[in-house]
Amino acid sequence: xxxxxxxxxxxxxxxxxxxxxxxxxxxxxxxxxxxxxxxxxxxxxxxxxxxxxxxxxxxxxxxxxxxxxxxxxxxxxxxxxxxxxxxxxxxxxxxxxxxxxxxxxxxxxxxxxxxxxxxxxxxxxxxxxxxxxxxxxxxxxxxxxxxxxxxxxxxxxxxxxxxxxxxxxxxxxxxxxxxxxxxxxxxxxxxxxxxxxxxxxxxxxxxxxxxxxxxxxxxxxxxxxxxxxxxxxxxxxxxxxxxxxxxxxxxxxxxxxxxxxxxxxxxxxxxxxxxxxxxxxxxxxxxxxxxxxxxxxxxxxxxxxxxxxxxxxxxxxxxxxxxxxxxxxxxxxxxxxxxxxxxxxxxxxxxxxxxxxx
Numbered sequence: 001x002x003x004x005x006x007x008x009x010x011x012x013x014x015x016x017x018x019x020x021x022x023x024x025x026x027x028x029x030x031x032x033x034x035x036x037x038x039x040x041x042x043x044x045x046x047x048x049x050x051x052x053x054x055x056x057x058x059x060x061x062x063x064x065x066x067x068x069x070x071x072x073x074x075x076x077x078x079x080x081x082x083x084x085x086x087x088x089x090x091x092x093x094x095x096x097x098x099x100x101x102x103x104x105x106x107x108x109x110x111x112x113x114x115x116x117x118x119x120x121x122x123x124x125x126x127x128x129x130x131x132x133x134x135x136x137x138x139x140x141x142x143x144x145x146x147x148x149x150x151x152x153x154x155x156x157x158x159x160x161x162x163x164x165x166x167x168x169x170x171x172x173x174x175x176x177x178x179x180x181x182x183x184x185x186x187x188x189x190x191x192x193x194x195x196x197x198x199x200x201x202x203x204x205x206x207x208x209x210x211x212x213x214x215x216x217x218x219x220x221x222x223x224x225x226x227x228x229x230x231x232x233x234x235x236x237x238x239x240x241x242x243x244x245x246x247x248x249x250x251x252x253x254x255x256x257x258x259x260x261x262x263x264x265x266x267x268x269x270x271x272x273x274x275x276x277x278x279x280x281x282x283x284x285x286x287x288x289x290x291x292x293x294x295x296x297x298x299x300x301x302x303x304x305x306x307x308x309x310x311x312x313x314x315x316x317x318x319x320x321x322x323x324x325x326x327x328x329x330x331x332x333x334x335x336x337x338x339x340x341x342x343x344x345x346x347x348x349x350x351x352x353x354x355x356x357x358x
Contacts, residue, residue: 010128012125012128013125013126016122016125018122019118019119019122024321024326026321026324026325026326027324027325027348028324028325028326028341028345028348028349029326030304030325030326030327030338030339030340030341030345030349031326031327031328031337031338031339032228032328032339033166033194033223033302033303033304033339034222034223034226034228034339035223035224035225035226035228035275035279035303036339036341036342036345037226037275037278037279037342038226039226039227039265039272040268040271040272040274042268042271043264043265043268043271043272046264046267046268047261047264047265049264050260050261050263050264051257051260051261051264053260054256054257054259054260055257057256058256058257061251061252062252062254062255062256062259063256063259064251064252064253066088066254066259067083068259068263069088069254069259069262069263069266070083070084070086070087070088070234071083071086072262072263072266072267073086073088073234073236073266074086074236075266076266076269077206077219077236078206079204079206079207079209079236080210081206081209081236084239084242085209085236085237085238085239085242086234086235086236086242087234087235087237087241087242087245088232088233088234088235088254088262089233089234089249089253089254090231090232090233090253090254090258091220091222091231091232091233092191092193092218092219092220092222092233092234092235093119093123093233094231094233094253095218095233095234095235096119096120096123096160096189096191096218097123097126097127098245098248098249099158099187099189099216099235099245100123100124100126100127100129100158101127101248102244102245102247102248103157103158103186103187103244104124104127104128104129104157104158105127105128105129106128106129107130108129108130108157108158109129109130109131109132109154109156109157109158110124110129110130110131110132110156110157110158110159110160111132111133111134111150111151111154111156111158111159111160112131112132112133112134112159112160112162113133113134113135113136113142113147113150113161113165114133114134114135114136115136115140115167115168115330115332116136116160116162116165116166116167117162117165117166117167117191118330120160121133129157129158132154132156134150134154136165136168136170139170139298139299140165140168140170140298140306141170142161142165142170142172142176143176144173144175144176144177144178144179144180145179147161147176147179147180147183148179148180148182148183151180151183151184152183155185156184156185156186157185157186157187158186158187158188158189159180159184159186159187159188159189160189160191161176161177161180161188161189161190161191162191162193163177163190163191163192163195163205163301164194164195164197164198164300164301164302165302166193166194166302166304167304167306167328167330167332167337168298168300168306169194169298169299169300169301169302169304169305169306170298170299170300170301171198171202171299171300171301172190174203174205174207174208177190177205177208178208181208181212181214181215184214186214187214187216188214188215188216189216189217189218190205190215190216190217190218191218192204192205192217192218192219193218193219193220193222193223194223194224194301194302194303195219195224196223196224196273196276197223197224197276197279197280197283197301197302197303198301198302199280199301202301204217205217206236209236209237209238212238213237213238213240213241215237215238216235216236216237216241217235217236217237218233218234218235219233219234219235219236220232220233220234221233221234221262221265223303224272224273224276224303225265225269225272225273226272226275227261227262227265227272230258230261230262230265231258232258232261232262278342278343279303279340280340282340282341282342282343282345282346283300283302283303283304283305283340285340285346285350286305286338286340286346286349286350287300287305287307289350289353289354290305290307290350290353293353293354293357294309294357295307295308295309295310295353296308296309303339303340304337304338304339304340305337305338305340306335306336306337307335307336307337307338308334308335309334310334310335310336311334313329313333313334313335313336314329316329316336316356317329317336319352319356320349320352320353320356323348323352324348325348325349325352327339327349
């Protein structure tokens with residue numbers, strides 16, 4: 001039987017493991033940070049109607065500039081943004097990949113602060129960009145002083161800052177992002193995939209865009225919008241960034257169906273985001289419950305809780321799985337991650353943790 005070793009695979013891909021998370025038909029799946037609340041029925045009907053209407057024109061290529069969608073994203077984000085400030089792709093992963101294709105590549109480096117999103121090094125290897133990983137500060141935080149010092153030491157071509165950070169949920173202050181940008185010689189990406197789950201008073205890196213042409217703020221519809229299956233990600237930046245990405249994007253990379261579905265969802269952004277407050281509440285409930293059981297939950301601005309104090313992560317994963325509950329063992333000794341789901345899902349998780357602790 002032929003194996004990868006028998007193929008002329010690029011050297012920097014040999015021995016790599018593809019991205020993946022356990023998938024299983026369990027009653028309570030809290031391992032991949034989905035919005036488990038789903039799409040409101042009335043909104044779903046409008047999305048279906050919009051997609052159905054777009055089918056009539058599928059004999060033609062879609063608008064390769066997805067102009068209307070970019071305008072809708074700009075209206076949603078505010079901050080004085082226009083369609084020229086926006087770019088989109090099939091999930092924020094493709095957005096990040098396009099950034100690396102344009103600004104990374106052989107002989108160039110991407111700096112990140114671990115533990116962080118596991119796709120960053122995979123995207124780096126896929127684009128032949130060298131991945132440089134530096135550890136985060138105590139409690140997985142990042143200060144502006146530390147960021148500036150590390151960036152000065154590494155002089156990377158691209159810096160990626162996950163805010164709030166995945167898998168730890170750690171928020172990142174605007175002053176720290178300013179310091180990183182001032183120290184960086186190249187592109188600075190702020191990955192705000194979980195921004196909508198931050199506490200309401202938390203400012204976005206979108207505020208820092210004016211006058212900073214090397215700053216990119218990446219977003220997704222997968223999380224707060226409960227749109228993970230639609231695969232829609234986007235960014236906000238100086239218009240020149242979109243010009244650069246046009247050089248590397250595939251032709252007509254956003255299908256007409258994707259554009260129609262995303263525009264319909266954005267028309268109902270208030271309804272789509274109505275559950276965010278409840279998710280924040282479940283997140284705080286998980287943190288309080290885990291703390292009461294003797295675990296160490298870290299502060300989170302996301303839709304999940306990262307917690308320490310686990311004696312055996314593999315054992316706990318299996319014990320919960322046997323009870324129909326799936327959480328994430330992310331490979332950090334003594335630590336695990338759980339998504340804040342519905343009230344019933346949160347109760348099931350906390351009840352199981354309490355039973356296992358007793």
